[in-house]
Amino acid sequence: MIIHTPHTLRSIARSIKTPLVLLFIWDVIVTITYYVVPFPAPGLPLTLFGSVLALILGFRSTSAYQRWWEGRGLWGLMINASRNLARASRNFMTGEQGQAVARAIVLRQIAYVNALRHQLRRIPMTGESLPYIPAAEAEATLGRTNTANGLLDATGAQVAQAHADGIIDSIQQTQIERVLVDIANAQGGMERLKNTPLPSQFRLFPTYFTHLFCVLLPFGLVEALGPATPLGSTVAGMMFMAVLAIGDDLVDPFANTRHDLPLDTMCRTIEIDLLQGLGESAPAPITVDAEGVLW
């Protein structure tokens, strides 16, 4: 996620430089042609095209933003549920043996969110990606198609064992199970966003129509703007392309790009909260990098 705006400006410029230059060259060619071989250049269809295009682009930006914000909301729920799991485990599982079980559950939760982060960003996991759990358990769960889910199953099994050992009663077990349901629902929601791109029509039509519109723009403007056409046409095209780019940047919130949600930072937040809750020392929070991006 981009935080500092100065870098953002440069980053925007860099990302749309090439199409902007191409667009300007095209606008110049059309304008020169118009003066060499005059052709009729009416404005009406441009308004029509523009209004349909605005409709489509508006819909797409909104959808993309909603996906991005829903992704953020789901990670927020994961942070909350992780805190709730930790608090309930520590408070329900009393006695020395209980506290040891609670600690194992809390540490596995840190491994769990990191595993989930790897899965969503499609980063391959090794045993080192799961530092807070025993190496043997890490190896075993890496064999599951869905490693994060395997870790959640392990937590559920450990809670069941605590129940069997008399550390917690059925009531406390089901309350913890309810938190596990929250965690599973948040994970499922994230996987839904990751595995279900916007319908292909919403991915392709806006792009095609925006490009087509930019190509047609100078024809529609040249009669009115004359020599100022390349300028006016490029500025107008740039605005449409900027709105198009917003959609592209936000549509996949777990894409492992600079426009991404800051999953590293949120996993660290969970790590700090959970470790401090155990009374143990925690690493420092993650801050923005040199380019103003929070990963």
Next chain:
Amino acid sequence: MIIHTPHTLRSIARSIKTPLVLLFIWDVIVTITYYVVPFPAPGLPLTLFGSVLALILGFRSTSAYQRWWEGRGLWGLMINASRNLARASRNFMTGEQGQAVARAIVLRQIAYVNALRHQLRRIPMTGESLPYIPAAEAEATLGRTNTANGLLDATGAQVAQAHADGIIDSIQQTQIERVLVDIANAQGGMERLKNTPLPSQFRLFPTYFTHLFCVLLPFGLVEALGPATPLGSTVAGMMFMAVLAIGDDLVDPFANTRHDLPLDTMCRTIEIDLLQGLGESAPAPITVDAEGVLW
């Protein structure tokens, strides 16, 4: 669900080729007529028509997309609830007898989501559609008007039996019952989407008005565009028809077409998660077919 875009482009072209050709022929006829028998061709009503049409099409695309996304969200809830049912069953039902009951519940859940998939896509079911449950039970539930619901009833009865047998206590029974409520709610939501099409007005008016608009377009443009009318008019018409098509494709997310939600894939995901959770071997995930479609 269409995943790979190259195929998508061709698929779009194929699906709107016929109307596009018809539209172009009509535009040529109007243009030629205009040069043979000139008629006044004012622009204003076109703008008026266009703005009402954009309003209706925008509303319809949004509604269709929301239906599609709600359908996806409900299947996401089904995936989560299936995992929750499996985890709770395995962790609450301890001992050898308990584990056998849990295994039966988990396997029936795989049959359940497949039965639901058949029902939503209106594919007839046979005993072979329900491979993970005993043949006798499959036959019995196929007699129910709503087979999936019958399977859910069977799971509820088995949980009740486990309670009667002392495997789980009332607290654990009600926690599992709560997961069954989640499953029933997700199923009910899917059936709501399937059985309640968009109101007929939203299905018919956009289509009629878009066609009417395309017919009127060349009359409104011919004065301004002259010989370029067929080109301009067909391009503008195509944009409106494309927006119309988006709505048609997404409005029924369980239609068993290539624009459909990938129910096969999601049922397989559940199958894998649940089997691996039992420690048993699972089939491979489903991937996109040769045409870039995920079923």
Next chain:
Amino acid sequence: MIIHTPHTLRSIARSIKTPLVLLFIWDVIVTITYYVVPFPAPGLPLTLFGSVLALILGFRSTSAYQRWWEGRGLWGLMINASRNLARASRNFMTGEQGQAVARAIVLRQIAYVNALRHQLRRIPMTGESLPYIPAAEAEATLGRTNTANGLLDATGAQVAQAHADGIIDSIQQTQIERVLVDIANAQGGMERLKNTPLPSQFRLFPTYFTHLFCVLLPFGLVEALGPATPLGSTVAGMMFMAVLAIGDDLVDPFANTRHDLPLDTMCRTIEIDLLQGLGESAPAPITVDAEGVLW
């Protein structure tokens, strides 16, 4: 709810025939007047009016659709909750006595949804409207201002008696109570929709403004369209009136009209599910009538 589209088209035509004819006559009068007594007829205010009108109509269609869809969603919740009540009753209330109580609760739930349907559609109820409960109980609850609520109270009392009789424990009682809360919430939501029409401004302004706009349309178009004014003006007016009609049709989803939600059908769905769950024979589902309407 209208399902089959051929009938829909005729039904639409029938419902807007009168205003369309009136509109056309008016458009002809204005056009003739224009040629007899020419008057200036500028276009700008029309665009202004049109855009405000589109704003209002768009808002109203959206609100009406949301009310319709919320009504459907609430009935969906009622279907789910009825299934959940039936499943929980049958599974929690074991033994011969328990099964008899469960059966009574399930049958009363069928009576309950039918009572609710009558109340929402403002159809007077008699004892025969409540076939699945003892005649004496039917008479008693018909004396309540809110009969459906009285039936729900009776179910709650029967559950309490089952608890007093030792058939279920407190945990199971509260889980059933939670399902009753779901049912009460769904009912309350439906009554909210029924008793709270759209604010009067949203009912009146769109109608007044659309009519005013249709009256002004020919004045604004006659200069540009000339003799084609009646045609163009009537078509444009028809589009606005069609959008207006959508709002009128959907705004009260329990109005007992052909645009209504199919409450009969959904009550029958519940009846079938619940009877088959008891292992008893059930009537056939309701299908569309000869006019393509599902009641």
Next chain:
Amino acid sequence: MIIHTPHTLRSIARSIKTPLVLLFIWDVIVTITYYVVPFPAPGLPLTLFGSVLALILGFRSTSAYQRWWEGRGLWGLMINASRNLARASRNFMTGEQGQAVARAIVLRQIAYVNALRHQLRRIPMTGESLPYIPAAEAEATLGRTNTANGLLDATGAQVAQAHADGIIDSIQQTQIERVLVDIANAQGGMERLKNTPLPSQFRLFPTYFTHLFCVLLPFGLVEALGPATPLGSTVAGMMFMAVLAIGDDLVDPFANTRHDLPLDTMCRTIEIDLLQGLGESAPAPITVDAEGVLW
């Protein structure tokens, strides 16, 4: 809440009569000035102003409507929760002593919703506003800053006493507590709507801009409309002012005006449901008054 439309029409006319007359006079002045001292009067900025204004007014109407509908939804939840509280109390608290406690809780709930109604509408409360509870208790809770909250605390304390007296067990107590949470959440939501007006920008800008637009309208229209300017300009201005008025009417749903939500009626509905549930006689429902308003 205004129910009957004839009265509504007159009420609308009455509420916008003064600004309409002022607007018309202004439009006449501008038009006469134009014919005495001609000035250039271009149309373009009007379209620009109009589109920004439409954007702002559209947003504001939507927000105001959402606040109004959310307020109605929260009162709906209150009706449901009151029914749930009454049903649970009557069914959980058995025996003669239990029924007496349940009756006291149900009657206090009627007092509670009336206290809440007074607080939201900023109507001072006296002991007579709280008829169903003992005078001493009424006096005591009137001393609380938030009287309704005090009554809810009293219900919670009575439930706790019933638990201490062995009338209900912990499970039933927590189920009732959950209903109290629902009630507290509904109340909190209503107070949120009451205490948090729309941001001042959304209250002021639409008003200023609409007035400014109405002042500028005749300048922009006079060239095109000529002597018809006062008519056209007043009609257009009226439409914008009507949309503005919608927002004003709905933005505070507990304002104790005729556009208000019918809190009296809903409190009476609760009173009837709860008294009839106790088997006691209840007052008649509230109906619309002579002016077609439901309070």
Next chain:
Amino acid sequence: MIIHTPHTLRSIARSIKTPLVLLFIWDVIVTITYYVVPFPAPGLPLTLFGSVLALILGFRSTSAYQRWWEGRGLWGLMINASRNLARASRNFMTGEQGQAVARAIVLRQIAYVNALRHQLRRIPMTGESLPYIPAAEAEATLGRTNTANGLLDATGAQVAQAHADGIIDSIQQTQIERVLVDIANAQGGMERLKNTPLPSQFRLFPTYFTHLFCVLLPFGLVEALGPATPLGSTVAGMMFMAVLAIGDDLVDPFANTRHDLPLDTMCRTIEIDLLQGLGESAPAPITVDAEGVLW
């Protein structure tokens, strides 16, 4: 949060005075230039720019308002949950010892919401910011990265201790735990809003495009408006800038500015409710300050 409108007007004027003056000077320069060195000044691109800009600004205002309103909703949930925590603690924890524990939990909750307020507004906390808890505990929790979370952990631990001491049973403990989950979820939601600004594109593009549009405005209007250009152009520019400013003001609802949500007031509301619930005297509610702002 600004409550009194007179001050608001002045405050608005003050906040946009500088850009307005600059804009007016620029408009005058362009107009004079036009009369000295005439240049063609077409209107079409302005309409195009204006419609894209309206799209972007509309989206941004909506998003900003939704963030602001979500922030308010989350604080509303916090008020509700605080009341629920207090009521449940007082009613579940009976006996002298239990009441003492309940009182400590209630007082810590007051400290908790104040700690959260400090964290969200980025105001450094000292021991004096947490007046209702023992100094030692205050010191300890100030060492946590997330102090509010530390206080919530302490409440959870105290509830666990009450369970261990036999004051409450498991059922009551889990019900209180559920309220803690509500509190943790509300806090998590607020931190999500605070830590996740709108995507940089939505922060920068609207600002750039609005400024660019204001710069281009006089060129597009000068041909039509002539000497009145500076007036018309400044008024139109002001409207766009006002819409832009709305987004800036609302986008961060915990920014500790005058447009902020009234966190001080809401924390005081909680303080009053909770102290009066304990039967102790409470401070007066916070009212608007001399400038009409509620902090």
